[in-house]
Amino acid sequence: MDAADMGTDLEKVLIPEEELQAKIKELAGQIDADYAGKNLLIVGVLKGAVMIMADLARALHVEVQMDWMAVSSYGAGTKSSGVVRTLKDLDTDIAGRHVLVVEDIIDSGLTLSWLVHNLQSRNPASVEICTLLRKPEAVKVPIDVKYVGFDIPNEFVIGYGLDYAERFRNLPFIGTLARHVYGAE
Numbered sequence: 001m002d003a004a005d006m007g008t009d010l011e012k013v014l015i016p017e018e019e020l021q022a023k024i025k026e027l028a029g030q031i032d033a034d035y036a037g038k039n040l041l042i043v044g045v046l047k048g049a050v051m052i053m054a055d056l057a058r059a060l061h062v063e064v065q066m067d068w069m070a071v072s073s074y075g076a077g078t079k080s081s082g083v084v085r086t087l088k089d090l091d092t093d094i095a096g097r098h099v100l101v102v103e104d105i106i107d108s109g110l111t112l113s114w115l116v117h118n119l120q121s122r123n124p125a126s127v128e129i130c131t132l133l134r135k136p137e138a139v140k141v142p143i144d145v146k147y148v149g150f151d152i153p154n155e156f157v158i159g160y161g162l163d164y165a166e167r168f169r170n171l172p173f174i175g176t177l178a179r180h181v182y183g184a185e
């Protein structure tokens with residue numbers, strides 16, 4: 001799916017595919033340097049982080065294991081419910097492990113602050129965060145993030161894993177939606 005397939009549903013492209021891919025290579029370089037000689041587990045937060053996990057993992061030179069958690073707080077709308085639900089837990093015991101949580105976006109921060117507390121209670125050697133996007137104006141819970149791709153304005157974004165009511169995850173870029181798509185929300 002690309003911009004042409006969206007017709008009038010696309011408002012604008014915020015971050016084109018080439019910029020996303022260049023940034024992911026840059027992040028991978030930092031992670032390679034920081035975790036050289038360590039045994040790293042990268043944890044993708046389903047579903048939004050699927051694209052960045054796939055591209056980041058392939059850009060890394062360090063060997064990693066990959067695991068997934070599924071949590072959800074947005075449901076079908078554009079606002080966080082504030083309640084984080086675990087839909088799938090890790091398969092891996094992370095006690096003593098170096099863990100890097102990989103996310104598509106930090107918006108209010110509620111999901112990651114909940115998740116990091118949850119993971120820290122399992123006694124890992126370390127827990128750090130890599131997020132492709134962050135909305136500094138929307139953050140309600142401050143979080144320590146080691147790797148950030150882009151700080152973006154406080155607008156609802158779609159594409160590259162991010163959805164609106166499960167739509168538009170398979171766009172290769174980050175964009176914003178035309179007003180008419182949200183309807184009366």
Ligand SMILES: O=P(O)(O)OC[C@H]1O[C@H](OP(=O)(O)OP(=O)(O)O)[C@H](O)[C@@H]1O
Nearest residue numbers: 046047048072073074107108109110111
């Ligand atoms: O900082 P926050 O305000 O908590 O928002 C960020 C979270 O919201 C989205 O997930 P969502 O609940 O939509 O699930 P999804 O990844 O399956 O779309 C996104 O993928 C993050 O996990």
Ligand code: HPA
Nearest residue numbers: 107155156157158162163
């Ligand atoms: O801006 C967003 N877009 C899609 N999903 C999201 N989940 C949190 N913020 C967003």
Ligand SMILES: [Mg+2]
Nearest residue numbers: 048074162163
């Ligand atoms: Mg979502």
